[in-house]
Amino acid sequence: MIKIVIDNKPVEAQEGQTILKAAQQAGIPIPHLCYHPAFPPEGSCRICLVEIEGLPKLELACSTVVREAMKISTQTPRVRESRRGVLEFLLADHPLDCPICDKAGDCNLQDYFQEYGAFESAFKEAKERREKKIKIGNNLILDRERCVLCTRCVRFLTDTTKTQELGVFRRGIRSEISTYDAELVNNNYSGNLVDLCPVGAITDAQFRFKTRTWFLVPAESICPLCSQGCNIYLDYHPGFPRVSGTAKIYRIRPRLNPDVNDHWICDYGRGGYLSLLSDRWDKLVWRKGDRESVLIWEKALQILAEKIRTLHVIKRTAKIALILSSWLTNEELFLIKKIFKDDLHVEKIFFADPKPGTGDGFLLQPERAPNVRGAKEIGFALNSARLEDLSQHTDILIIFGPFLAELFSTAELKTVFDSVGTKVLITSRASGLESLVDFVLPASGMAEKSGTLTNKNGKIQSFSAVCPSCGDSRPEWSVLVDLAKELKVNARYYSLLANPGAIFRELAKEIAFFRKEPLWIS
Amino acid sequence: MEDKVLTRNFGLENLYKVDVYLQQGGYQALKKALKEMTPGQVTEEVKNASLRGRGGAGFPAGMKWSFVPQKVDQPKLLCVNADEGEPGTFKDRYILSHNPHLLIEGIVITAFAVGIHTAYIYIRGEYEAVAQRLEAAIAEAYQKSFLGKNILERGFELDLFVHRGAGAYICGEETALLESLEGKRGHPRLKPPFPASVGLFQCPTVINNVETLANVPFIIGKGARWFMDHGLPRDGGTRIFGVSGPVVRPGIYELAVGTSLREIIFSHAGGLKPGKKLKAVIPGGMSAPILRADEIDIKMDYESLAAAGSMLGSAAVIVIDEETPIVDVLLKVAKFYSHESCGQCTPCRIGTSWIYKIIRRLAAGGGERGDVDELVRLASNIKGKTLCPMGDAAAMPIISLAQKFRTELESSLKNQ
Numbered sequence: 001m002i003k004i005v006i007d008n009k010p011v012e013a014q015e016g017q018t019i020l021k022a023a024q025q026a027g028i029p030i031p032h033l034c035y036h037p038a039f040p041p042e043g044s045c046r047i048c049l050v051e052i053e054g055l056p057k058l059e060l061a062c063s064t065v066v067r068e069a070m071k072i073s074t075q076t077p078r079v080r081e082s083r084r085g086v087l088e089f090l091l092a093d094h095p096l097d098c099p100i101c102d103k104a105g106d107c108n109l110q111d112y113f114q115e116y117g118a119f120e121s122a123f124k125e126a127k128e129r130r131e132k133k134i135k136i137g138n139n140l141i142l143d144r145e146r147c148v149l150c151t152r153c154v155r156f157l158t159d160t161t162k163t164q165e166l167g168v169f170r171r172g173i174r175s176e177i178s179t180y181d182a183e184l185v186n187n188n189y190s191g192n193l194v195d196l197c198p199v200g201a202i203t204d205a206q207f208r209f210k211t212r213t214w215f216l217v218p219a220e221s222i223c224p225l226c227s228q229g230c231n232i233y234l235d236y237h238p239g240f241p242r243v244s245g246t247a248k249i250y251r252i253r254p255r256l257n258p259d260v261n262d263h264w265i266c267d268y269g270r271g272g273y274l275s276l277l278s279d280r281w282d283k284l285v286w287r288k289g290d291r292e293s294v295l296i297w298e299k300a301l302q303i304l305a306e307k308i309r310t311l312h313v314i315k316r317t318a319k320i321a322l323i324l325s326s327w328l329t330n331e332e333l334f335l336i337k338k339i340f341k342d343d344l345h346v347e348k349i350f351f352a353d354p355k356p357g358t359g360d361g362f363l364l365q366p367e368r369a370p371n372v373r374g375a376k377e378i379g380f381a382l383n384s385a386r387l388e389d390l391s392q393h394t395d396i397l398i399i400f401g402p403f404l405a406e407l408f409s410t411a412e413l414k415t416v417f418d419s420v421g422t423k424v425l426i427t428s429r430a431s432g433l434e435s436l437v438d439f440v441l442p443a444s445g446m447a448e449k450s451g452t453l454t455n456k457n458g459k460i461q462s463f464s465a466v467c468p469s470c471g472d473s474r475p476e477w478s479v480l481v482d483l484a485k486e487l488k489v490n491a492r493y494y495s496l497l498a499n500p501g502a503i504f505r506e507l508a509k510e511i512a513f514f515r516k517e518p519l520w521i522s
Numbered sequence: 523m524e525d526k527v528l529t530r531n532f533g534l535e536n537l538y539k540v541d542v543y544l545q546q547g548g549y550q551a552l553k554k555a556l557k558e559m560t561p562g563q564v565t566e567e568v569k570n571a572s573l574r575g576r577g578g579a580g581f582p583a584g585m586k587w588s589f590v591p592q593k594v595d596q597p598k599l600l601c602v603n604a605d606e607g608e609p610g611t612f613k614d615r616y617i618l619s620h621n622p623h624l625l626i627e628g629i630v631i632t633a634f635a636v637g638i639h640t641a642y643i644y645i646r647g648e649y650e651a652v653a654q655r656l657e658a659a660i661a662e663a664y665q666k667s668f669l670g671k672n673i674l675e676r677g678f679e680l681d682l683f684v685h686r687g688a689g690a691y692i693c694g695e696e697t698a699l700l701e702s703l704e705g706k707r708g709h710p711r712l713k714p715p716f717p718a719s720v721g722l723f724q725c726p727t728v729i730n731n732v733e734t735l736a737n738v739p740f741i742i743g744k745g746a747r748w749f750m751d752h753g754l755p756r757d758g759g760t761r762i763f764g765v766s767g768p769v770v771r772p773g774i775y776e777l778a779v780g781t782s783l784r785e786i787i788f789s790h791a792g793g794l795k796p797g798k799k800l801k802a803v804i805p806g807g808m809s810a811p812i813l814r815a816d817e818i819d820i821k822m823d824y825e826s827l828a829a830a831g832s833m834l835g836s837a838a839v840i841v842i843d844e845e846t847p848i849v850d851v852l853l854k855v856a857k858f859y860s861h862e863s864c865g866q867c868t869p870c871r872i873g874t875s876w877i878y879k880i881i882r883r884l885a886a887g888g889g890e891r892g893d894v895d896e897l898v899r900l901a902s903n904i905k906g907k908t909l910c911p912m913g914d915a916a917a918m919p920i921i922s923l924a925q926k927f928r929t930e931l932e933s934s935l936k937n938q
Binding site for chain 1: 690707712860861862863864865866867868869871872873874875876879880883890896903906907908909
């Protein structure tokens, strides 16, 4: 450890650390635009200059390494004047179109102006006019007037994806970010450019002009689209009180986790998950022949429990088959294990997961389900569902998730289902399976429930509900607990499992793998 | 003239050919260095000679060499800065075209001193004929075993390459030069690390100006003491002053470091053309702060000029006569730096453009009260705040012009 002084406050820093990092750790913010923790210092925006005792010039906080007994000032008139000078330069040519800029409210340039600028413009000359709507990627729009040339985007594509689709072209005041000829930014991480951009120069074509950032509440979550388990923010608009249907998740952004995804997420997850969030099945349906009746949950669970209990009493639970999914949380899979394997001794347990894709060697994994590892650790064999397994002597078939529809055609499934007594589907998404079953129980989406997932490396990560469950839907774990109580096999045990936290504690008690880290925040 | 060292034989026909150069005692210093001296002794001699860099910053050359780590796994490299982009400067061009072997000899001795086996000459793109002559001289030097493997049968090896720039001023800045030489955009690098430890292709690199290295054969051949006698104790040798503007004899003048500016303009360059009167002088290339006519009784060395608030820079003396409006000088300066800013860092990219826009308005008769103050304020926000020295180079002349010629500039403003 090195002892330094920042703004007269003694601070401990690590050897080799930069002033900016040491100050950040000590809770002293230093403005910066070109610096980003994922890349080596660039030193081009010049807004992080600070005063160091004994040195004649102001020095870069982002690149200057601390030395023992270094005395640094970040708030002297000279430093503040220098920041103001940089802001004045940046804003001289800036279009100041914050009212129509997606970044407004979330913009470093705006924030720094509030804190260090707040001057009347002295710029009397004509502003440089530049192109404002350039398509640089399938989902990316570049506004060159807003660009501050921090080159974070160029460096990301050079250092991180190594795809190098963007570069700086021309010189001086005419410098501009551009693609090479008409080749668009085309890699699975292009969405990160929007997050990296400290201003509104690169915007997301999907998100553009849809809402204002200050309405959005960022909620911590986990991307479920593959087994990497990238940490994300779901930016949720709680809705306007008098306008129905305005509550919505507008945007997915990466959340820093050096162990899992660093600063990034892939476009497959970002775009894919966002579209899933709005693709919801939320009606509780009981179909008898051609007739559809609307049910309440209590009644539906009573009917189901009665059917299962009957088979249990006559020791025919071999006629029950389950199709699970690795989209279920650790808690839900654990409940299924307790109820169906341990209590009822059901043997026909299969999995239907999305078909594996190709990994990209970075974050996106071939396994397109978030909890494959969790299912294995809980003790499931993960046998993929086969048609012949289902058709033989099945009285009750309970299907979790929509993925069976991806594995088999409707005609194939219809033939098999005809020989099955009662078909129950618990799903959060419409997939076509709904019309083939007797009961459709709407499950909450990932963003509407809480739980934990185990990524491919065995990291157990928790997530919490971001928004209320839509329509009639309920989280699978609560459906399972209520069903277990109705079954009256081991009702006392289940009545204590009132939330995912309690279920996880039971899981950890029973299976050593889950005892690794006390991560559940109830 | 007895002071001449580098340019002594410039009048000689075909001096650029190796045979003529050899007749004049060429490559004797190299023989001495390779046969009689150790690399350490060569460096020590150059240090003792107080040879300061001739590119503009004036850093002691011997000290620069000793910053290169002795034991490294990577090869050590030498880059010769022949980009000569500072407006008003044309001294290196004379050395390169009249006496390329002098530079080559200096390069080989330097490479020997530092333990370098690959050297590059980065020459500005506009010097096409000069580059061809340099290439021919290098070919001759290879033939005569002054370059290549086993130089002068002493087992020392050096390869020398010429790389032509594409015309950007910024590539004269040493780290931008390295980037350009590597085939990238000529953007200056963040320092540290300094090129002596991480330079060209990530290898320890010595970067010296053409004139600096051209002095090395004399230091080795005639000794540090002889060299010092031509200059000042902390600034040895001669300087090639390039005089331009409305003088009787514009051109290069090799004189002792410390010769007075008045002497250079009025004795050597023959004073101003008939009927012209001196108004101001830019003493060290365009980025040097301007001196008024009453400030020219000054010694032309780093310290004297720094004390007067200017700098020796590349020793390019730009003479300005009374008829030249200062606003025109300002316009030239501002247009140049705004055009040549690489655009990498904020203050230089936007500041130089803003300043140019104000001056363009001023020159067109649209100047307003407060514009001169605004120029000084904006230039001050560039000075000392940029990634490379070009920010200072752009800001200093603006500040000095605006401050020293405020009355003239303000007399043309509206709203008086």
